[in-house]
Amino acid sequence: xxxxxxxxxxxxxxxxxxxNSSNYLNKQTGFAFLLEESSFWNEYIQSQNELxxxxxxxxxxxxxxILKQLDSLNKYYEExxxxxxxxxxxxxxxDILQYNPDNISTQLTYDKSIFAxxxxxxxxxxxxxxxxxxxxNEDVVLAITDKNKNIxxxxxxxxxxxxxxxxxxxxxxxxxxxELVLNELSN
Amino acid sequence: xxxxxxxxxxxxxxKIVQDISKFCLVRHIDGKFGxxxxxxxxxxxxxxxxxxxxxxxxxxxxxxxxxxFKIEHNYISLTDSGKLEYNKECDPNEHVVxxxxxxxxxxxxxxxxxxxxxxxxxxxEITVELDRKTSYIVKCIVIHTPMKWNFWHFSVRWIAKxxxxxxxxxxxxxxxxxxxxxxxxxxxIEPNYSVIEKSYYCQPxxxxxxxxxxxxxVKNQIKGIK
Numbered sequence: 001x002x003x004x005x006x007x008x009x010x011x012x013x014x015x016x017x018x019x020n021s022s023n024y025l026n027k028q029t030g031f032a033f034l035l036e037e038s039s040f041w042n043e044y045i046q047s048q049n050e051l052x053x054x055x056x057x058x059x060x061x062x063x064x065x066i067l068k069q070l071d072s073l074n075k076y077y078e079e080x081x082x083x084x085x086x087x088x089x090x091x092x093x094x095d096i097l098q099y100n101p102d103n104i105s106t107q108l109t110y111d112k113s114i115f116a117x118x119x120x121x122x123x124x125x126x127x128x129x130x131x132x133x134x135x136x137n138e139d140v141v142l143a144i145t146d147k148n149k150n151i152x153x154x155x156x157x158x159x160x161x162x163x164x165x166x167x168x169x170x171x172x173x174x175x176x177x178x179e180l181v182l183n184e185l186s187n
Numbered sequence: 188x189x190x191x192x193x194x195x196x197x198x199x200x201x202k203i204v205q206d207i208s209k210f211c212l213v214r215h216i217d218g219k220f221g222x223x224x225x226x227x228x229x230x231x232x233x234x235x236x237x238x239x240x241x242x243x244x245x246x247x248x249x250x251x252x253x254x255x256f257k258i259e260h261n262y263i264s265l266t267d268s269g270k271l272e273y274n275k276e277c278d279p280n281e282h283v284v285x286x287x288x289x290x291x292x293x294x295x296x297x298x299x300x301x302x303x304x305x306x307x308x309x310x311x312e313i314t315v316e317l318d319r320k321t322s323y324i325v326k327c328i329v330i331h332t333p334m335k336w337n338f339w340h341f342s343v344r345w346i347a348k349x350x351x352x353x354x355x356x357x358x359x360x361x362x363x364x365x366x367x368x369x370x371x372x373x374x375x376i377e378p379n380y381s382v383i384e385k386s387y388y389c390q391p392x393x394x395x396x397x398x399x400x401x402x403x404x405v406k407n408q409i410k411g412i413k
Binding site for chain 1: 227228229230232234235236239240241245313314315316317318319325354355356357359360362363364366367368370371
């Protein structure tokens with residue numbers, strides 16, 4: 001059965017609050033609760049695993065495509081360390097997948113940058129991640145085109161671009177939601 | 188094989204400054220590529236590696252105005268000596284000796300093309316917020332830059348307006364937005380050709396100077412008779 005992540009998160013947080021309250025054990029028999037919780041957790045973990053598997057498939061596909069392109073444009077990327085390249089590519093792709101994009105593609109440019117495009121709700125997001133930075137921070141440019149073809153653009157460090165993206169598209173996907181839930185649990 | 192003289196500069200030609208926003212520009216890509224290789228399957232847009240090439244930078248792209256210049260004119264490939272002689276900007280009315288096949292040019296049909304409507308790029312501005320601090324306007328300009336081999340040569344350029352800031356970050360923001368605009372608006376299906384009015388690129392037959400010369404000649408003739 002497909003699990004709604006947002007609903008699951010709320011359910012989980014509610015339960016944790018309830019469980020933490022001192023009156024809890026007086027209201028429920030511990031055994032029934034454990035059974036219920038255990039089936040809930042199994043379902044939750046299974047859905048998380050499914051999501052991760054899908055994300056992994058996407059990441060593997062994106063990486064194999066870009067490595068193929070890197071091979072053909074090798075002479076323009078000679079100075080870039082391959083492990084560094086893979087790490088940065090994975091960083092950008094994995095972060096984009098958190099926004100549940102409708103489509104995603106990553107390409108290389110002749111300016112030693114990873115040009116990632118993803119679409120989400122009638123807008124197209126372009127992230128140009130320059131692999132050689134001009135100062136201590138990364139050089140990243142974000143350009144967003146909406147359905148009326150208007151373009152908004154931001155340039156700066158990767159964290160700045162991420163914060164801009166998060167202002168525009170709230171993260172809906174697995175990892176961060178899980179982190180939130182776990183944080184709540186530990187509180 | 189004769190060189191298509193209709194694409195060479197001509198004594199009667201002038202720079203095109205009129206509104207040609209409805210026209211399309213064409214740019215060739217080295218190599219014959221299928222649609223699958225040109226278009227990114229996920230986004231349906233031209234892959235960025237095909238928009239510019241390492242020889243020519245995305246901030247100043249060479250294109251040709253489709254009208255008198257046809258797609259097949261892109262097959263013209265200048266030889267090394269042809270490049271020395273013809274691959275330079277010139278006045279629109281410069282007298283150019285017709286290039287010779289094999290010596291100055293050959294044909295290379297191993298090319299693909301993309302197109303863009305001038306109206307989608309011309310004078311388009313994008314505001315870029317740089318490092319939370321400042322905003323710059325990146326602007327696209329399309330200008331007629333006749334070359335000795337091709338009067339119909341146009342340059343698509345990108346500039347950061349009102350900025351003396353040559354900082355790398357800003358330059359990169361210009362490149363990225365150029366890439367975004369071009370990937371957004373370019374297409375690979377051959378468009379319909381528009382016919383360009385002769386008055387856009389031809390000087391009037393009787394220019395003011397010609398008329399003045401003619402007038403002084405007539406005056407001298409009359410003086411002579413008297």
